[in-house]
Amino acid sequence: MEGEEEACNTRLCLGIGCGGYGGSEERGHGEGKPPVRLLMLFPTHLDTSKEEEDGNRNDHGKNGTWKKLKLTKEQSSMLEDIFKERNNLTMMEKQALAKKLNLSPRQVEVWFQNRRARTKSKQMEFHRAFLKKQCERLSNENLQLKKEMQELMKLIELSSPFYSHELPKATATVLALCPSCKKIA
DNA sequence: ATGCACTCTCCGTTTACGTCA
């Protein structure tokens, strides 16, 4: 890892020479007590020796910027397959999956986080489109009903010349009131 | 009961990278 002596501001970074916070086992419950739960918040670029071997781990490059990891097709498809079944994993499952995929548990965790966000945003998009369609449909229906009502009013006026002009007008006003906002549509 | 330390998830943002005009 280049720039080992440079301070690393990555949250909870355990990397060699990094000036990060250190994991919970370091800062944890003191007196050698184990943490309440096993450490989950691994930094994404934890395993620095291995990443040089396989070139598949994230790393901080020169001047402190991190290099973006591109997951392989195999990694992505396996993550996708598992996500299809369950969109949330337990700590142990994450660790096992991370080991299997040669990633850090933190990377698996982040991937699931982002994947859930993508799913949610697609759902919202779908929902918006659905509501938009509904709105258009209701607007058209409303327009159509207004037309029908006007035609009916004409028919009433034509068919019964003795019919009061005041009543139908009042009825029309009531019918044109929006049921939710109580305003005349 | 209360406060503190910690874990975990979510969310918005940042950043690296690929694509395309």
Add this chain to the structure above:
DNA sequence: TTTGACGTAAACGGAGAGTGC
């Protein structure tokens, strides 16, 4: 061939809920 805009996805950092001591 270069370059700038843009989209995508990995990663970050903070907030808040939950838990144990």
